Amino acid sequence: MLDQTTLIALYTIVRKEISRFTRIWIQTILPPTISMTLYFVIFGNLIGSRIGTMNGISYIDFIAPGIIMMSIINNSYANVVSSFFGAKFQHHIEEMLVAPIPNIVILIGFVSGGLARGFLVGAVVTVVALFFTDLKIHSFPITVAVVFMTATVFSLAGLINAIFARKFDDISIIPTFVLTPLIYLGGVFYSIDMLPEFWQTVSALNPILYMVNAFRYGMLGESDINISSAFLILVLFTVVLFSIALILLNKGTGIKH
């Protein structure tokens, strides 16, 4: 599968995906930077100073990993869903479909674009965070692995959303009604220890809780949940979503008649 033709095709897709979101950086990089800065100012500085500590950690240090994670999740998802839907809508996805590119390469290409934007925005938000607090990294490999896998999961989810989407509304429904609530309820701003037992159990069904906490563990060495179960869930989601996306592409759902 990894012949030169395929590698060039993959390189071309990734390059095109990256140049797409950097070309329109005012729509892709700037907004998350501004809104995440506001989170740090309002929740970190202004309100945070009154909250005190969360699990023995100052509030701003507690929410910083969550906010970085939130921007990674949002941006990897948004990148793939809008790029792939745009390609479908303007029909230029056909440029790839007529070429001898295996579907798995198209899939990896789009997901790489989502990863790239997730990493870039994550890095920018991290730099912003440094203006408000000192970030330490407890375990670099865990931090990077969590970011990589989370961005992959949400890039894949964005791809699947785009495959099914028929109109522009369809690409904002999931982010608004599913993603945002799950992120807010995923322990970005609070520790689930604060919740009544019933809601702790419900929260355990939210995959984002595991990702945010695994990332927080990578940075602070502190987590509400077991780190290996977090990785297990990440691997599971990656495998399942990857398979679904590949099956859909092979069937030509939403792109072939």
Add this chain to the structure above:
Amino acid sequence: MSALEIKNLNKVYPNKFVALKEVELNINKGDFFALLGPNGAGKSTTIGIICGLVNKTSGSVKIFDHDIDIDKRAAKACIGIVPQEINFSQFETPLDIVVNQGGYYGIKRSIALKRAEKYLKQLGLIEKSKEPARNLSGGMKRRLMIARALVHEPKMLILDEPTAGVDVELRRSMWDFLIDINKQGVTIMLTTHYLEEAEMLCKNIAIIDQGSIIENTSMKQLLSNLSKETFVLDLIKPIKVLPGLNGFTAILIDETTIEVEVARDKNINDLFKLFSSHNINVCSMRNKSNRLEKLFLDLLENNQVAK
């Protein structure tokens, strides 16, 4: 080996619409082939199946002996496709569009860049090559899609109505370009509504109607099927009655216009001798209708009647 071999091709769209019925087509290497048919006949569906944009229901398609089911990538590498509808990103530049397409076919970027410049120049787009594609006019967009289809130097070029919406002068230069590409050995298949386009360019032709191929023959053969032609003659001096023109069927439309049917085995010189002998002077002469168009309509009509 054929460039394209289609057998028993059927297509039923998900809404149960039967778009193709047992389509058979054979295009030889080096051919310049026209697929003709009225709106909705199934031309784009056929092309969509060939290039992998439409899933077929049954049948087989081979491109240079590569079956699209078994050897999909090799089959795809052989063809370049110019679709009927614009399908590139309006935000990218023509240069990027063509170079990236090369990349999708596995062409190294440095080589793709050279080829992109070459084809964009040949197609008169080099000045616009670094502007967003949405700035291009309709005719330029069509030519951009031709450049894009050639960047991997395919053995066969398939064009779905390449000259729709292209002005007369540009159409001529596009024809010259295609003739040139064909001379270099590239097999060409195109669909068109312009019959004179097919007559001008193509060696072989198939006519499709309501999803079935109703004629598949050489252009020459098709034209020889025309049993008679009707000419309209304008006279210098008005005449009151039309004299008998032995062997020709003629009618007097008005005092200075005669319509004559000439069978293929008749000699037009004889007609003029008859005119001379009756002292009728003809100042101009033209075909009554596009003879090919007439033939086309006859074929379609027969197909309807047969149903």
